[in-house]
Every structure is written in structure tokens, then in C-alpha cells.
Amino acid sequence: MARLLDGIEYPRDLRKLNLDQLPRLAQEIREEVISVVSEVGGHFASTLGAVELTLALHYVFNTPEDRIVWDTGHQTYAHKLICGRRSRLGSIRQLGGLSGFLSRDESEYDTFGAGHAGTSISAALGMVEANALAGGKRKVVAVISDGGLSAGLTYEGLNSAGHLDRDLIVILNDNEHFIDPRVGAVSSFLSRQFTTDLGVRLQKNLSGLLKNLPNGEQLKYAARKIRDSFLSLVTPGFLFESLGFQYVGPIDGHDLAAMIATLENVKKVEGPTLVHVLTKKGKGFALAENDPIKFHGVTPFHVLTGKAKKDKSPVPTYTEIFGQALVRLAKDNPKIVGITAAMGSGTGIDKMQRELPERTYDVGIAEQHAVTFAAGLATEGYVPVVAIYSTFLQRGYDEILHDVCLQNLHVVLALDRGGLVGADGPTHHGVFDFAYLRSIPNMVIMAPKDENELQHMLKTALDHNGPIALRYPRGEGFDVTLDGELRNLEIGQGELLRDGTDLVIAGIGNTVIPALRAAQDLAPLGINAAVVNARFVKPLDGKLFRDLLTRVPRLITVEDHVIQGGFGGALVEFMADEGITGVDIKRLGVPDRFIAHGTQDELKKICGFDKDAIAQAALQMMRRGKKKSREGWERGSA
Numbered sequence: 001m002a003r004l005l006d007g008i009e010y011p012r013d014l015r016k017l018n019l020d021q022l023p024r025l026a027q028e029i030r031e032e033v034i035s036v037v038s039e040v041g042g043h044f045a046s047t048l049g050a051v052e053l054t055l056a057l058h059y060v061f062n063t064p065e066d067r068i069v070w071d072t073g074h075q076t077y078a079h080k081l082i083c084g085r086r087s088r089l090g091s092i093r094q095l096g097g098l099s100g101f102l103s104r105d106e107s108e109y110d111t112f113g114a115g116h117a118g119t120s121i122s123a124a125l126g127m128v129e130a131n132a133l134a135g136g137k138r139k140v141v142a143v144i145s146d147g148g149l150s151a152g153l154t155y156e157g158l159n160s161a162g163h164l165d166r167d168l169i170v171i172l173n174d175n176e177h178f179i180d181p182r183v184g185a186v187s188s189f190l191s192r193q194f195t196t197d198l199g200v201r202l203q204k205n206l207s208g209l210l211k212n213l214p215n216g217e218q219l220k221y222a223a224r225k226i227r228d229s230f231l232s233l234v235t236p237g238f239l240f241e242s243l244g245f246q247y248v249g250p251i252d253g254h255d256l257a258a259m260i261a262t263l264e265n266v267k268k269v270e271g272p273t274l275v276h277v278l279t280k281k282g283k284g285f286a287l288a289e290n291d292p293i294k295f296h297g298v299t300p301f302h303v304l305t306g307k308a309k310k311d312k313s314p315v316p317t318y319t320e321i322f323g324q325a326l327v328r329l330a331k332d333n334p335k336i337v338g339i340t341a342a343m344g345s346g347t348g349i350d351k352m353q354r355e356l357p358e359r360t361y362d363v364g365i366a367e368q369h370a371v372t373f374a375a376g377l378a379t380e381g382y383v384p385v386v387a388i389y390s391t392f393l394q395r396g397y398d399e400i401l402h403d404v405c406l407q408n409l410h411v412v413l414a415l416d417r418g419g420l421v422g423a424d425g426p427t428h429h430g431v432f433d434f435a436y437l438r439s440i441p442n443m444v445i446m447a448p449k450d451e452n453e454l455q456h457m458l459k460t461a462l463d464h465n466g467p468i469a470l471r472y473p474r475g476e477g478f479d480v481t482l483d484g485e486l487r488n489l490e491i492g493q494g495e496l497l498r499d500g501t502d503l504v505i506a507g508i509g510n511t512v513i514p515a516l517r518a519a520q521d522l523a524p525l526g527i528n529a530a531v532v533n534a535r536f537v538k539p540l541d542g543k544l545f546r547d548l549l550t551r552v553p554r555l556i557t558v559e560d561h562v563i564q565g566g567f568g569g570a571l572v573e574f575m576a577d578e579g580i581t582g583v584d585i586k587r588l589g590v591p592d593r594f595i596a597h598g599t600q601d602e603l604k605k606i607c608g609f610d611k612d613a614i615a616q617a618a619l620q621m622m623r624r625g626k627k628k629s630r631e632g633w634e635r636g637s638a
Helices: 019-040 045-049 051-060 077-081 086-091 120-133 146-150 152-164 185-195 197-212 217-234 237-241 256-266 286-290 318-332 349-355 367-379 390-405 433-438 451-463 509-525 542-549 567-578 600-607 611-637
Strands: 067-070 140-145 168-174 246-252 273-278 336-340 360-362 383-389 412-416 444-446 468-471 495-498 503-507 529-533 536-538 554-562 584-590
Touching: 019 045, 019 051, 019 077, 019 086, 019 256, 045 051, 051 077, 051 140, 051 168, 051 256, 067 120, 077 086, 120 140, 120 152, 120 168, 140 146, 146 152, 146 168, 152 168, 237 246, 246 256, 256 273, 318 336, 318 349, 318 383, 318 412, 318 451, 336 349, 336 367, 349 360, 367 383, 367 390, 383 390, 383 451, 390 412, 390 433, 412 451, 433 444, 433 468, 433 536, 433 554, 433 567, 444 451, 451 468, 495 509, 503 509, 503 542, 503 611, 509 529, 509 554, 509 611, 529 542, 536 567, 542 567, 554 567, 554 611, 567 584, 584 611, 600 611
Parallel strands: 067 140, 140 168, 168 273, 246 273, 336 360, 336 383, 383 412, 412 468, 444 468, 503 529, 503 554, 554 584
Antiparallel strands: 444 536, 495 529
């Protein structure tokens, strides 16, 4: 029997199917997602849970004329399959392939690009208002997960939507998870209301009573009002209705007929409406249903066992080293607390959560709150470690500036995923942190050359008195030996790894060892390169760089960060302030554009700051210097 999926290129094809064909199509989509993701990796459990929801939305609404705005892209592989990209799904998250998230450049069905949670309602409301201003009649739907309810931006959007009273439809996809177990009062409230015996009994019994009442409109109307009043005690409807929304639900997110009927009715309603849909993350793949956290994002795996096709490397990741060192240091200092924003496992804070739960906090998708919460702890003498991905900490910039640095509070910012992260692409590359942090007074910024230096930097950060940021990359370390005893590094002191006379290669963070290897490759060619592990972007080691750059005529800076505003720029500013002239300078790093997805090695090569690119830049610099010398000699001889 031919697959229905093979006949679906766009949603207009989907809308030609009969309602009773849709469950079969949903099964085929799940099979396709499992087949593809098990081979290439990617986000998994979220998409499996949203298959019926995806089909219902595109079946009822006239997309792309009607707009569907998804919150992030974890749940949208099914959306991609039926929106013109079925043949390319196998390229997802690979260099030159489909984005793992939503991309306006990729498809007109991706109405709003998003990799950070909590944006869908605000963006959709903007589209609703634009439609009203233009006198249009299109429908706009925002899809947000229950995890997204911990994001402050979500409530700003809900509040504004209720005030404007436009025809916005919000779908709350309640699957009881985000990446880690969901947290927060609202998420807990959603769970409690539908798991209590009272809640279940009231919903069943009151609805049954209404059906069995004798004829009489007045009696039935009164009964409905009583039922609704009781249900408001055990459902979250009053929460959203207080914000000006009409609340519908909850409905079974895997019952296509019920969802389609509900959405058809909601489409006719005027004003903001919220439809509460209950789904199961990992639906259709038992291993993912049982452990949706493990199967949130996966590498290629064996379908029968769920085991990764590639064995885990014995080399620990930076995240693992950070988590281990934090637990070790926190056990010795009862004032240390750990904070993360819905990324406990991703940042290593989960290790502290297991060992010291009373001093570990997951605040949900609320980076702004995480930073100011930490600032409050710091005022009372505690030492908060805020572990958040570099890309997500961007959301807390104002709080870093006003609440932490302006008051010179001892808050440790642990920026995981600093630099190019690979397959997650431009929404997740952490390549802007040096730039957005180093202009703030009182801030210290450091980055370790390897995993051993990371643990020493963490101790340094915890013993420092003031705002300090520790930035480290995604993935494995360099397999160096870890020191048993942790020590403090002197703030602002770099490390000369190799002296030289022809040029200086100054690296920061994970670019230092490639710089050292490039210098070793240059040595047989007669090029004597000094290599510096800067360690600190702010403050720079003025003594070390002053000594080197007054006697060595060439400088190459290397960073896994945007060139504009980064480490290289800081060093050039230092030279200008010091009046150091006559130095030929080349800055290597991420160019002034958003970088697509691919492996980290592929992207570093494309951006031109891997080991070979460093060596090539040095050769070109030396040739340029020889040419200038020859031209100068020729002019002098003329």
C-alpha cells in the first residue's frame, strides 16, 4: 500500500484527505521521523508528541495565508515534512541542510524564526495587529509549550493580547516537559489540576449530569453555569481568562477528530482564545515516552534499543568537568549556590542538584530572573553560580548590567556553549558574549584553554569578590590531565606558552591549543612564533602583551567569537591606548554575519580560525612582511 505521506508535499495536499485518513498519516509521519532522526540525530521527543497537533493545525487553517507561529523548533519536524521539505529532512542540522529550528529563509510556512523559547505569542500578536491595520481577515495561531509558560516574555505577550482584544489563537501544548523536568508554580499548577481525583471526578460527573438532565433550557443553562464554576476550581481557565482570553480545553492532543472540531469552532470565535491541548512527549516511540529528557535531542541511535550508534567518548566534556568541580567546591563552602534556567543537564548543574538539592535552583526559562535572583542572594553573602548557555544569557543583559555589575555584586556567570556550537546553528551559537560583557564596568571575563584550566578558573571565580564570567565551549576537552588540587589564578594574568621573535599568536579559550599546534607546524618552516594563552579578555595582561608587542612586529589574535567587539578588538584597543605602533595585526574569529549550522570543525574551518587557518594567516603575514622589506630596500637603493 502506498504511503499517504508520499502524496503530501504541502498542506493543501493534506486538506484533500478525509478525516479518517489522518491517523494513518500521523503514524507514517512518526515512522519517518524515527527513521530519519535515528540516522542523523536531532530533536526527537518533542516532534513525536506534536504530530497530531501539527496535522490538525494545517488541516483547519489555510496556511501559509493563515499564520502558525511555533515557539522554538523542537516540535516542528512534522511541520517541515508536510511543508515542502520531506525529501530534505535527512539533511537536517547538517552543513548546507535544513535548519533544526524554524527559518524564514527556508520556507514561507516558517512564519517566524525562533530558537529561544517564549517568543511565539508576542510575534503572533504583532502579526495579528499588522493584519488588523491592513484590514485583512487571516487567522494567526501561536503554539507554545507548557515549558514556555516559565518565560516572562510569554506573560508580556498574553497581557498585551488581552488588552488589545484581537483575534489571536494560542495553543498551549501541555506535554509536562521541556528539556529538563518543567519547573515553576504555573507548570506545577497545570499538572496538579489534571491529576487530582477531585479534578477527574468533577470533569466526568458534572458533564455526565448535564447530559442526563430533563428538557428545559433554563435548567440546563443553570447547570452549565454550576459546572463551569466548579471546573474553574480545578482547571487553569481562570488564570488565562483573567488575562482576557477565552479558555478552551483541555482536549486530547492525540485525538485528531476532537482537535479538528475544536479548532474549527475556535476559528469562528472573536477575541483572544487559548486552547489547552494535552500531549505526550515521545508519543509512538516507547523509549522516548518513558524518558523524554534523554530523547529530547539525540545523536544517531539504534531504533530497537535506543542506544547511540557511536560510543560516548572517554574524554569528558567541559560541562562535565564544570559540574564535578562545582559540586566539589560547593561541598567545602556552604555559601555557594547553583542556579540554572531550565538547562540543568545541559549546564552540569544537575550534578549539584543531585548532591546538594537545597542549594540548587532551576528557575525555568527565565534568564532575567535567574540573574537578578542571583544578585539578591549575593547581597546576603551567598556566592551564586549562574550556569546558562551563552546564547540564552543574552536575554539577561540588562540584569547583568544594572543588578549585578552596577552594584559590584559577587555573581559568577558560567557561560556554557561559548563559541560555535555546531548543529543547532545561529540561534544557539554563543559568539557574542565577550562583546556584550566586556563593555560593562566591574566585570571580569575569562576563558580556559582546556578542561584542567576550567576547574582552576571556577575556583578563581568563586574566590573573587565581584562580578565575574567564566566562558567555555560545547563538547569534549583536550584530554589533558586534571590537577588534583584546585588553585586560584591571578586575575588578569595570561600565560606565555611559547616565546618567539617573528610573530605573536594570542589565543583565548579553546583556540589556544590550536594556536600552539599551528606554531609547532610553522617552526620547521623557519617561523618562530610566540603563543599566548590570554586567559582573560578583561582585564588583559598588560605587562605580558606590552613586553611581547614592543619587540615582536606581528600579531595574530584567535577567538571562537565574533571579531567585532571581541578579544582581538580588546587587544587592539590596548595597543592604541599604550601607544604601541608598528605591529602588523590580523584578527581571526567569526566574521560579521550569522553562521549557519554544521559541525564545529566545519564551521571553524569556514570562519577561518582552525589550526590550518592560523598557520596560513601566519605564512601570509610573513610573506607580506618580506615583500614590504624588499620594497623598502629597493626604494632606498634607487
